Amino acid sequence: MSVNISVYQSIKQELDAKQVSLVAVSKTKPAEDILALYELGQRDFGENYVQELVDKQAALPKDIRWHFIGHLQSNKVKYIAPFVHLIHGVDSYKLLKEINKEAIKNNRVIDVLLQVHIAQEETKFGLDDDELKNLYNRNTDGLPDLKHVRICGLMGMASFSDDLEKVRGEFRYLKSLFDWFSDVSIDHNQFTILSMGMSGDYQTAIEEGSTMVRIGSLLFGERNTAK
């Protein structure tokens, strides 16, 4: 087991002081690693792969709040819809509709974040500025069929770069969008969560207004990148 307990405790203390919540990203890590943090009181865990999430949810304590932080395919929503706590990476209206449909089947409202493309890299998923505004307007302009999803905020991933000033600029941009939406959000969509910051850049993200960080390798050690 490679869980770093003392790092967890100091990060947790730092985040608590700033009222930032922590999603411990446990993808590719075994159940025992998750339990080690669970025993210290950690309840929010993040996973990227549907099958892995479903297996872990079945095996681990039922009061864990599972965050889906990967790229979600519409045809897999049904597997996580019964229990998922927050879906971070919603980047299309099609996906939003599918989540709504599965939420109805499960007689619940599912909380989601819209993912915005903020990095200058091609590979990262997410909506651009216009797509985001279009999608959001579509949802709020009285589309009663989407009453079973609640858009709670935005999520973004900065460039994977040592240039923290570049990263800072990307976070700042996401925060400005977040503020814009917070002002216009209506009905049951309450913009309260800004999910940004990972192991390498979470401090910068917090300085720029993050309310939720997603940290994996600092807590659990490096991942086996074969996956």
Ligand SMILES: *Cc1c(COP(=O)(O)O)cnc(C)c1O
């Ligand atoms: C893997 C992952 C993380 C955690 O990354 P670390 O650098 O290990 O902290 C955070 N967010 C997303 C979307 C991820 O896929």
